[in-house]
Amino acid sequence: MINISKSFGNKSVLKNVSLTAQAGEILCLLGPSGSGKTTLIRLITGAIKPDEGEIMIKSKRIPDMSVIKSIGFMPQSDAIYTDLTGKDNLLFFGRLFKLPKDKLRQRVKEILELVDLQNDQNLLAANYSGGMRKRLSLAIALLHDPDILLLDEPTVGIDPVLRKVIWDQFEALRLAGKTIVVSTHVMDEAARCQRAALIYNGSLIENDSLENLTAKTKNGCLEELFFKAQEAGEAI
Amino acid sequence: MKGLIARIYKQMINDKRTLVLMLAAPLLILSLLYLLLGESSYMPKITIEKSFPASVVAELKKQNVRVTVVESGENADTLLKNSKADAVATMDMSGIHIKMLDSGNSKALKITEAFKAALADIYPMGSMNITYLYGGNGDTSFNSLGYVLLGVLSFFFVFIISGISFVRERENGTLERLMTTPVRRWEVIAGYTLGFGIFAAAQSVLVTLYTKYVLGMDFAGSLLLAVLLMVLLAFTAVSLGAFVSIFANNEFQVMQFIPVVVIPQIFFSGLIPIDTFPYGLGKLAYIMPVYYGCTGLENVMVRGYGIGEIQQYIYALLAVILFLFLLNVTALKKYRKL
Numbered sequence: 001m002i003n004i005s006k007s008f009g010n011k012s013v014l015k016n017v018s019l020t021a022q023a024g025e026i027l028c029l030l031g032p033s034g035s036g037k038t039t040l041i042r043l044i045t046g047a048i049k050p051d052e053g054e055i056m057i058k059s060k061r062i063p064d065m066s067v068i069k070s071i072g073f074m075p076q077s078d079a080i081y082t083d084l085t086g087k088d089n090l091l092f093f094g095r096l097f098k099l100p101k102d103k104l105r106q107r108v109k110e111i112l113e114l115v116d117l118q119n120d121q122n123l124l125a126a127n128y129s130g131g132m133r134k135r136l137s138l139a140i141a142l143l144h145d146p147d148i149l150l151l152d153e154p155t156v157g158i159d160p161v162l163r164k165v166i167w168d169q170f171e172a173l174r175l176a177g178k179t180i181v182v183s184t185h186v187m188d189e190a191a192r193c194q195r196a197a198l199i200y201n202g203s204l205i206e207n208d209s210l211e212n213l214t215a216k217t218k219n220g221c222l223e224e225l226f227f228k229a230q231e232a233g234e235a236i
Numbered sequence: 237m238k239g240l241i242a243r244i245y246k247q248m249i250n251d252k253r254t255l256v257l258m259l260a261a262p263l264l265i266l267s268l269l270y271l272l273l274g275e276s277s278y279m280p281k282i283t284i285e286k287s288f289p290a291s292v293v294a295e296l297k298k299q300n301v302r303v304t305v306v307e308s309g310e311n312a313d314t315l316l317k318n319s320k321a322d323a324v325a326t327m328d329m330s331g332i333h334i335k336m337l338d339s340g341n342s343k344a345l346k347i348t349e350a351f352k353a354a355l356a357d358i359y360p361m362g363s364m365n366i367t368y369l370y371g372g373n374g375d376t377s378f379n380s381l382g383y384v385l386l387g388v389l390s391f392f393f394v395f396i397i398s399g400i401s402f403v404r405e406r407e408n409g410t411l412e413r414l415m416t417t418p419v420r421r422w423e424v425i426a427g428y429t430l431g432f433g434i435f436a437a438a439q440s441v442l443v444t445l446y447t448k449y450v451l452g453m454d455f456a457g458s459l460l461l462a463v464l465l466m467v468l469l470a471f472t473a474v475s476l477g478a479f480v481s482i483f484a485n486n487e488f489q490v491m492q493f494i495p496v497v498v499i500p501q502i503f504f505s506g507l508i509p510i511d512t513f514p515y516g517l518g519k520l521a522y523i524m525p526v527y528y529g530c531t532g533l534e535n536v537m538v539r540g541y542g543i544g545e546i547q548q549y550i551y552a553l554l555a556v557i558l559f560l561f562l563l564n565v566t567a568l569k570k571y572r573k574l
Contacts, residue, residue: 045416046572063574065418073416079409083247095239096417124250140413 240427398477436470456540469529
């Protein structure tokens with residue numbers, strides 16, 4: 001169960017944002033570049049502290065050591081060790097999560113197949129293409145089988161075929177009961193979420209189920225909601 | 237923590253260039269220095285007055301110098317200035333006078349030693365008046381240069397490598413990612429310190445053995461004790477590199493800390509005698525890990541002191557390591573409060 005409620009007054013980045021993600025749903029943080037999506041995700045991981053408000057995960061206040069284990073985080077930058085092989089990257093992070101040796105080996109094998117890197121696992125990550133790095137980064141986030149996934153723009157720079165594969169995986173994870181918070185600036189990706197939070201200039205402009213949001217637009221295109229917010233901003 | 241150590245080990249093995257730099261560069265520099273400053277084949281030219289007894293001249297010729305005998309040493313200054321002679325020796329009622337161009341170089345040292353050896357048998361009590369055309373009476377710390385540099389060099393390379401790899405970890409976001417795992421802050425720092433410490437220790441052992449067995453430097457004291465001091469000094473370098481990286485946003489900015497952090501330490505390493513520093517500046521040495529390391533090394537390698545006499549340096553280095561460790565663990569709070 002994930003329950004993020006916060007309002008904080010960091011003027012420049014995020015203004016009084018409150019939202020909650022339910023277990024077993026994909027929550028999409030939708031917004032243009034620089035709207036504050038990454039900041040929001042970093043706040044949820046506990047990497048930065050809110051000026052005001054609080055973030056609760058599994059009714060524990062962040063940061064909390066017992067909750068950390070159930071979070072899988074994929075940052076926007078690849079955040080992998082390019083001077084290690086793909087497999088060694090996974091082994092390293094697996095050891096940080098204190099996975100037992102046999103289980104870790106098994107899990108690394110599974111996850112490498114999942115992200116289709118099993119043939120390149122012994123290659124240094126420095127030799128990986130952009131898409132391969134993204135997949136490795138995603139693999140690290142999934143490695144310890146977390147209940148909650150925080151994914152910051154996981155499909156940027158990934159070709160459409162692979163993007164579909166990755167989103168199919170998200171769907172499979174959701175059906176397995178995981179909670180996924182994913183940020184994106186690609187509007188059509190929101191179509192695969194249950195709920196979308198629209199962030200514009202650090203403010204939450206919409207936070208609703210996808211059906212309700214689509215109903216608010218004339219032609220079912222979520223971009224309209226941003227244009228509306230922009231007009232409203234200019235009017236003030 | 238073991239995972240971190242294993243990771244750093246693998247990274248270093250995968251990055252052969254850094255590994256070679258860390259292990260071979262100090263050897264290269266020490267060898268170069270050894271060749272430049274050490275036992276060179278250069279024979280100083282000594283011009284000596286005829287008034288000296290033939291036995292002295294004969295004895296001097298046995299030394300590793302070239303001797304020219306002249307009628308009078310009156311034009312000594314011209315000879316010296318034109319590099320016709322490195323030293324001019326004259327004799328009068330008040331004793332023996334040796335005039336050299338300037339003080340504080342290896343030529344002067346060789347000449348003085350040659351004269352000492354030549355005169356020892358004949359005039360054991362004879363006083364030598366050494367004057368220099370330029371500069372004062374130079375009692376240099378030249379001899380200890382090698383020992384001092386041993387410490388400074390490994391400190392320098394380990395500092396750079398640990399500082400840069402830590403800043404890289406901040407830069408590419410892996411540190412932030414690291415802090416979203418259940419790893420403890422102290423584990424990160426300890427893992428880092430030990431992971432690089434292993435390579436730093438390997439470097440220390442290599443450098444010390446190389447200095448002794450390949451360059452043939454004299455070791456008065458225990459080799460083991462010298463290695464221990466080097467390893468401790470290397471650990472302070474790892475910690476200091478990690479600490480400095482907090483204030484640096486990229487590799488280039490780590491480099492900018494070299495003049496601030498490394499170079500002042502070289503001044504306090506014993507290269508310049510610390511007790512001669514004015515305004516009580518010598519006291520600054522107490523905050524410099526290189527001072528403890530190099531003074532300890534000098535005591536072991538030149539003076540042959542045992543562990544009892546240098547234990548304060550070992551404690552001081554341990555204290556510096558512990559202090560920086562706590563500082564670094566606290567600094568990681570920036571990434572996670574817990």
